[in-house]
Amino acid sequence: MENLHVEIEKLSGSEAKSLLVNILYRIEFLKQEAGSQSYTVTELLELSQEVRQELQKEKKFEGANKAVHLICGESSAGSLRIGLHYENKIIGFPDFFTVGPLWDLHTEEGRVKRYDWLVNNINYDMDYLEEEYCNRISKTIDQINAIPSSLPIILWTATNSDEQIALRYFLYLLREKKNCMYVINTTKAFQAIYSTKSPQVDLRHSGEVAPEQFEEIYTTKLGEPLTAEKRRELENEWLLLSKQRGNLRVIEKETIQNVHDDYFDSLIIDFVQELHSQYGKTDFILTAKVIGEILFRSPHLINDGYLEYRIRCLVLKGLFEIKGIPKSMRHYSVRLSS
Template sequence: MKDLSRIIDQLPGSEAKNILVNIMYRLDLMKESPEIQDEMIKELYSLYDEIVDGCQNDSYLEREYEAVHIACGEAAAGSLRVGLDHKNKVIGFPDFFAVGPIWQLHRDVGRQHRYEWLKNHIHIEMDYMEEEYKQKFLKALEEIKVIPDRLPIVLWTAENADEQTGMRYILYLLKEKANPVFLIHSTLAYKELYDTEEYQSFRLHTGEIEPEKLKAIDHKMRSNALNAEKRKRYEGEWMALADTKEVLRIWEKGQIKSVSEHYFDAFIIECAQKLQADHDHYDSILSTRVIGEVLGNLDQSIGDAFLEYRLRTLIYKGVFEIKEVPKSMRFYSVKLR
C-alpha cells in the first residue's frame, strides 16, 4: 500500500483522473458484458504495469507521445483518453463554442469578455467557473503552446457549431506551429464506417461516440495533413468569427451562422405549448421538462444551459409564469401566461 500510495502521489491530478476514468469505463463494460471480462482484466493489468513501471523510472511523467489530439468539450476529450492508448496525449477545451461571445477570444480581452458573459447569464457555480472553467481553459492554451515541434496534431470536429467554431479557433492558435495537423470529421467518419441505422441514432457531437469507435476512426480516417492553404483559410475564417458580437451560433448548410440570442425562443414556446396541451392547462411544468423537450426535437447541438438562460429571459419578459425560485433549472416550474 505504501508503494502504491507513493506512485499515485507522483501522478499529476489530470493524469490521475484520466486513469480513474479508464478504470471505471472498463469496469462498467465488464458489468454490462460479462463475456469480455477476461479481455478487460488483461487491459487493466496492462494499465497497472504501465503506471507502476513508468513511475519507477519517471518515464510516465515525461512520456514521449506519438500524437496530440485536441477536442472541444470534456466529454469528447474523456472518450478519446479512454479509447486511445497512452502514446496519445489529449487536450480538451472545457467550453462550448456554440454559445457565448467569441469576440477576440484569441486575446486576453476576449477571454475575459466571454468569462464575464457566462458568469452573468448562464447558471454555473462560481467555484466551477473559477477552478474548473477558467483554469482548465488557460491550461489548454498553455498545453497547445508547448506542443513539441514535428509532433503530429489531430484535431477533432463534427457537424455542429460548437466543434466547427472550436476547430477554427484552435487552428488559429496553432498558426505559428509547423507541426503536421490532421483534421478528423467524426460525424462524416462515423457515417462512413458504421451502418446507416446506427448513424441515425448518433446525434451531433464527437463526445457521443463510444471510445472504441473513436479509436477506430482515428486509425482508419487519419490520412493527409492539412496543407498550408487550408490552414490559412480556416485561420481567416476564425478571424471573421472573432469580429462577431452575437452570442449564439448554429450549423446550417455546412456553415457556421451567427444568429440572435432569441433565435430559439419561439421554439421553446412551441414546445411548452405542446407539453401544456398534454397536461392540465393549469399545471406548471418543470423547467427541465420543457428544456428536455426542446433538446429532443432540436437539430442543433446547443446545450441545456443556454436554453435555460433563454427560458429565464422569457419569464422576465412575462411570457411564462414561474413557480419556486430559479436557483437552477431543476428547482422551478413554468407555465405559459
C-alpha cells in the first residue's frame, strides 16, 4: 500500500483526473451490469490491477520500442506519437524555452528560479503551475535519464529559439549517454518535402506539423547523425546559454540571441495605434485581439503568455490605459493613454 501511495503522489492533476474518470466509469458500469456480489468483487480486483498497471507503465521502456524521440512541447509530442505509432517512445518536454530564465536550468536550483519567475510574471492558471508544472518537468527529466543505452535517440528541433535551445538542453542532459543520436530539423525537412507543393507553408514550430507529416519526414530519413564533436559543441553552447541572465530569446540568422524584455513592446504599441487610426477613435481593444494579431505578425516565435505580460508592463508604465481585471487576456481591454 505504501508503494501505491507513492505512485499516486507522483501523478499530475490532469493525470489524476483522467484516472479518476476511468475508475468512476468502471464502477458505474459495475452498478448496472453486476449480477452478483462475487462478480462485483472480481471486477473490482481487476480494476485495482488495471490502476496499478497504469501507474507503472510510464516507468518502463517497453521492449518493442525501436527508438526514443525527444521533442519540445506536449502538443508536438502528441502529434509525433500518432504519426510514428507505438513502436517508438516519444518524450515531449513540457516547457517553452524562448521566455523565462535559463540560468543553470539543468540544476534543481535553476529550475526553482525559473518557476519563481513564471509564477511572478506569467498569467498561467495557478493550479497548473502549482500542481503540474514542476511535476511534469521532473517526470520528463526522469524519463530522459532512464533511456536505455541500446536505443537510438532522435532529437526533433526546428528553426526557432524554443526548439534550438531545447536541442542544446536535451543534449546536455544526455551528455553521459553513449547512444547513437540523430537530429531532425522539421523546418528544413518540411521545406525539402513540401516546398514544391501549393500552397507553400512557412513552418515555424514542430507543433504545426500534422501526424502524417511527421511520419513522412521520419520515413524519408532526413535526420542527421550527431558526431561526438558536434555533441560536445552543442553541450557547450547550452552551458553558455545557462549562464546568461536574460528572460527572452529570438533567432537571428539561425543564431540564438538574448534580447531585452521589452523587445516586442514597439510591435504591440504600433498595432494598437494602427487600430485606433482605423477606428478613428481610441476605443478600448480586447487584449486577446491584440495578442492574436502580434502572434500572427511577429517574425519571431513567441507565446501569448509573454505578450500578455508585456501588455501589463505597458499599463504599469502608463503607456496603456486598462479596462477590466487582468486575470487573463480575455478579461480586460487596453488603449493608448491620452
